[in-house]
Amino acid sequence: MPRSTAFAGLALLTLAVIPAIAHAAPAKDHEKPRHRNSIPPKTIAPVTGPGEPEEVSVRGGIRSANGVTNTTPGGGLMARQTKAGAQSAITRDFIAKQAPTSNAIAMISALPGVISASTDPLGQSSTAMSIRGLQQAEIGFVYEGIPINDSINYTPYVQAMVDTDNIQSVTVAQGAPDIGAPVYNDVGGLVTIGLRGPLDRRGGTASLSYGSKSLEREFIRYDTGEIGHSGIKGFASFSSTTNDQWRGSGDFRKFHVDSKLIRNWGEGSSAGLTFSYDNWQQANYRPMTLAQWKQYGNSFNYDKTYSPGNTNWVGLRQYQRRSTVLIAPVKLRLSHELTLDVTPAYMNYSEFYFGGVSIANKGSYFGNQPITNFNLPDQINGRTTALSINPVPQKTGFLNTALSWHRGHNTARLGYIYNYIALEEPIYYAPVDRQGNIANYYNKYTISLPGGRQYRTLDMNFVHQMNEIFIEDTLNLLDDKLVLEAGLRYLMITRAATNLIPGVTRYRVGASYAQPLPQVSASYQITPHDQIYIDGTTAYRAPASVQVYGEVFSTSSPIPASQQRSLKGEYSIGEEIGYRHYSLVNISVSLFNYNITNNQITSSQYINGIPLPSPIEAGGKTSRGIQGEIGLRPWHHWSPYVSAQYLHATTDNNIAVAGDLLPTRGKRAVQSPAFSAALGLSYDDGTIFGNFLFSYVGSQYATIMNDEKIPAYETANITLGYRLRQLWFANHPQLQLNVVNLGAKNYLSGFQSISNNAKPTKGIYGTTIAGSSPLYLSAGGIAAIASLTTGF
Structure with missing residues (x-):
């Protein structure tokens, strides 16, 4: 099938949306941006974890085609957190300015404790990472409320789950994940990928x-x-x-x-x-x-x-x-x-x-x-x-x-x-x-x-x-x-x-695991x-x-x-x-x-x-x-x-x-x-x-x-x-x-x-x-x- 045909056909097959995100303090008048692409100060709250949205203080913002508002501290690398535990997040202000071929693991490598390794600079291939010295297989990954780690080896195929253009935020809980996170390998923390919401207008x-x-x-x-x-x-x-x-x-x-x-x-x-x-x-x-x-x-x-x-x-x-x-x-x-x-x-x-x-x-x-x-x-x-x-x-x-x-x-x-x-x-x-x-x-x-x-x-x-x-x-x-x-x-x-x-040690093998986990x-x-x-x-x-x-x-x-x-x-x-x-x-x-x-x-x-x-x-x-x-x-x-x-x-x-x-x-x-x-x-x-x-x-x-x-x-x-x-x-x-x-x-x-x-x-x-x-x-x-x- 020609690429143009596949492009048009698949683009019209399905539809999607996620709620728009959070709120913040209004800017003072003298802090409002003066450039032509500026927008009035408004309430914005990026997704910062698996629970309720966290607040982020903003000072005005800009208009863009890809969701950048220039409101998150650190150029999109330091969204505000309130959880009782170490947690960091990147938002569209950073994500949209990275190479479009990149992936969630590569983009969070600047956050504290996160080490990301890739086999190519384009970010296309599988990546390996660690948080606080704990390996990728010890880290839970959640997207839209579901786990995305491989069921057996726990590899997170984040590249296959969502395009970078559609990621609103990536939140890293370096230590304690949400107690209701639907994962069973999160001894090293939790990475939550939030989907970018649709426009209110067509x-x-x-x-x-x-x-x-x-x-x-x-x-x-x-x-x-x-x-x-x-x-x-x-x-x-x-x-x-x-x-x-x-x-x-x-x-x-x-x-x-x-x-x-x-x-x-x-x-x-x-x-x-x-x-x-x-x-x-x-x-x-x-x-x-x-x-x-x-x-x-x-x-x-x-x-x-x-x-x-x-x-x-x-x-x-x-x-x-x-x-x-x-x-x-x-x-x-x-x-x-x-x-x-x-x-x-x-x-x-x-x-x-x-x-x-x-x-x-x-x-x-x-x-x-x-x-x-x-x-x-x-x-x-x-x-x-x-x-x-x-x-x-x-x-x-x-x-x-x-x-x-x-x-x-x-x-x-x-x-x-x-x-x-x-x-x-x-x-x-x-x-x-x-x-x-x-x-x-x-x-x-x-x-x-x-x-x-x-x-x-x-x-x-x-x-x-x-x-x-x-x-x-x-x-x-x-x-x-x-x-x-x-x-x-x-x-x-x-x-x-x-x-x-023939010759396996046991034809049938299995195991059961049960563990109470308080926080x-x-x-x-x-x-x-x-x-x-x-x-x-x-x-x-x-x-x-x-x-x-x-x-x-x-x-x-x-x-x-x-x-x-x-x-x-x-x-x-x-x-x-x-x-x-x-x-x-x-x-x-x-x-x-x-x-x-x-x-x-x-x-x-x-x-x-x-x-x-x-x-x-x-x-x-x-x-x-x-x-x-x-x-x-x-x-x-x-x-x-x-x-x-x-x-x-x-x-x-x-x-x-x-x-x-x-x-x-x-x-x-x-x-x-x-x-x-x-x-x-x-x-x-x-x-x-x-x-x-x-x-x-x-x-x-x-x-x-x-x-x-x-x-x-x-x-x-x-x-x-x-x-x-x-x-x-x-x-x-x-x-x-x-x-x-x-x-x-x-x-x-x-x-x-x-x-x-x-x-x-x-x-x-x-x-x-x-x-x-x-x-x-x-x-x-x-x-x-x-x-x-x-x-x-």
């Missing part, structure tokens, strides 16, 4: 972007305004993105649809329907060891052309993902005191991981059964090159409910959350001929056993059910200056899996500008990874390449104390402490050319430190911002390896830089705008023994733009230039895999434990993206 936005690596992106959004006199509003958007891969060969292609319908009635009642569709395909980037990085740098890539027997050809190293999401939030004001929130959802995710492998015609195995003669096609010296195929189709049903009762100074909340996931995950193979043509695996032309059965090295059926109940009470005292909160959530998870490969907090508003808070929290994460429930075999061994393991859930106890000040200069600082038991470090291993999650049991962990941020309210159109964190995170136990103990007690925790910081500067007078962001990340250990690490690195991004008021039919058209990774420095940005020790190490009892090299993600190179955006 209109829309269109944008064209071109840039480095043949980047081409089109985006269009149409807002209905109120449809007739029905009270229904909505929007629909469509985007198309293509570009060459940043390193090596291959390309990236993505089509995306966002939409929502909503109807408000009465005093606070509403019903909506949100729809999201994403089709994402890309060539993978090749991870590398430290030695390979030092020798080859960014030239260490998958091969551009195929030669017979080459399993490192980029054509075999691909990733595809298709997602369809339906969310139907309903809010009912049952009485003046009683409110019911119900959010049912259905998610259908279809992933394909691909790799390359060489299979022997004689001497291969089906599980633990030897194969006498495979009768493989296109053999070279008795072996056939094959495409490894790992489809991961997930179907998820979800329900999130909460009943709130407000009376006098007291608010009580009672909730129930249910999540059901069904997954059938195989690994099978398609032959590759001497010219590099891959058999059509969609039509089931795959390698088969001599009896005709499809050859597989994993054949798992997996079912997950989560039930959670929570209760919370909030008491406001002393003219609402003192707020006391206490709550309890009880989490219950049941998982069951079967594996049809308490208190905050006091000292003055209208100053607040202090303290909190104590608990959190839990059920074990991640397919290796806990199913065994994956290699083609060349009767022994499973990954073993079934009984792992306990990860449990944390955290405390925070903090202070906030909001005025012309805004300050937020907090001290924190975590104690974690059954810490599970997320890593990965390659089996038959496919990267599969592989958890490391690391015992106990202590993480403590201080974080802070300072942002200036827009002053003469300027808004500077600074954030920083000092972190001291350590492993508390010696780790059992190979019948011995590695002396890891007291070592620095992996992926936990001691110091990180960001400096931002924004300018926007309604016509000329721009911002600059500099980030520093200290060195990070890649091994629990602390015998290998990646060096500290710095990055810098800049945005320049010019905005008009009106040009013919175009409302507030603007030209924006984003330059990412200014200076074009290549660096190791993060981790593909973690290891216990990189070098041979003597254990506590004298055993020499062999080392294993971690694998790293490489980033770098300068990217430039020019965008033309207009309202209509």
Whole structure:
């Protein structure tokens, strides 16, 4: 189908909307902006968390086609917070000025405690992150009231959920998440993505972007305004993105649809329907060891052309993902005191991981059964090159409910959350001929056993059910200056899996997890500008990874390449104390402490050319430190911002390896830089705008023994733009230039895999434990993206 046809067809398929956001103090007359694109001071409140909107003081604002108002302190990096716990948020004032190809994880990297790693400066590929030294798989992600982490490995596919153009805000709760958050892996905090609401009037936005690596992106959004006199509003958007891969060969292609319908009635009642569709395909980037990085740098890539027997050809190293999401939030004001929130959802995710492998015609195995003669096609010296195929189709049903009762100074909340996931995950193979043509695996032309059965090295059926109940009470005292909160959530998870490969340790395996999780907090508003808070929290994460429930075999061994393991859930106890000040200069600082038991470090291993999650049991962990941020309210159109964190995170136990103990007690925790910081500067007078962001990340250990690490690195991004008021039919058209990774420095940005020790190490009892090299993600190179955006 031609792109123009798909563009028009998909753009008109669906509609969407979210309520407009918050309120703030009016500006004094002498503080009103004087430029032609200014608007009168008004009430604005960006979404800053999963509960009620937080207030943000503003001083006037500007008009723009993409939602920028220039009202948030720090150039959109420091929206006001009131929660009794560390929390930060970015708004449209920052989001809209970033590269349109970026994603939510990349955009929050300037917030205190957040470390984000990417494999390309365009922000297209999967990203990895940590908060306060806790890994991405330990962080909950919520969008429109539903969890968006992968059900097994907890990877958040934020790029596939919503276009950057439609994100109103991203809120990071570095410590204690909302007690009713519908996630079960949030020991490291919670990231909440808020959808950008529609215009009250009919209109829309269109944008064209071109840039480095043949980047081409089109985006269009149409807002209905109120449809007739029905009270229904909505929007629909469509985007198309293509570009060459940043390193090596291959390309990236993505089509995306966002939409929502909503109807408000009465005093606070509403019903909506949100729809999201994403089709994402890309060539993978090749991870590398430290030695390979030092020798080859960014030239260490998958091969551009195929030669017979080459399993490192980029054509075999691909990733595809298709997602369809339906969310139907309903809010009912049952009485003046009683409110019911119900959010049912259905998610259908279809992933394909691909790799390359060489299979022997004689001497291969089906599980633990030897194969006498495979009768493989296109053999070279008795072996056939094959495409490894790992489809991961997930179907998820979800329900999130909460009943709130407000009376006098007291608010009580009672909730129930249910999540059901069904997954059938195989690994099978398609032959590759001497010219590099891959058999059509969609039509089931795959390698088969001599009896005709499809050859597989994993054949798992997996079912997950989560039930959670929570209760919370909030008491406001002393003219609402003192707020006391206490709550309890009880989490219950049941998982069951079967594996049809002969030779598995157990055909049927499962586990159940149950954990009570109490929280308490208190905050006091000292003055209208100053607040202090303290909190104590608990959190839990059920074990991640397919290796806990199913065994994956290699083609060349009767022994499973990954073993079934009984792992306990990860449990944390955290405390925070903090202070906030909001005025012309805004300050937020907090001290924190975590104690974690059954810490599970997320890593990965390659089996038959496919990267599969592989958890490391690391015992106990202590993480403590201080974080802070300072942002200036827009002053003469300027808004500077600074954030920083000092972190001291350590492993508390010696780790059992190979019948011995590695002396890891007291070592620095992996992926936990001691110091990180960001400096931002924004300018926007309604016509000329721009911002600059500099980030520093200290060195990070890649091994629990602390015998290998990646060096500290710095990055810098800049945005320049010019905005008009009106040009013919175009409302507030603007030209924006984003330059990412200014200076074009290549660096190791993060981790593909973690290891216990990189070098041979003597254990506590004298055993020499062999080392294993971690694998790293490489980033770098300068990217430039020019965008033309207009309202209509």
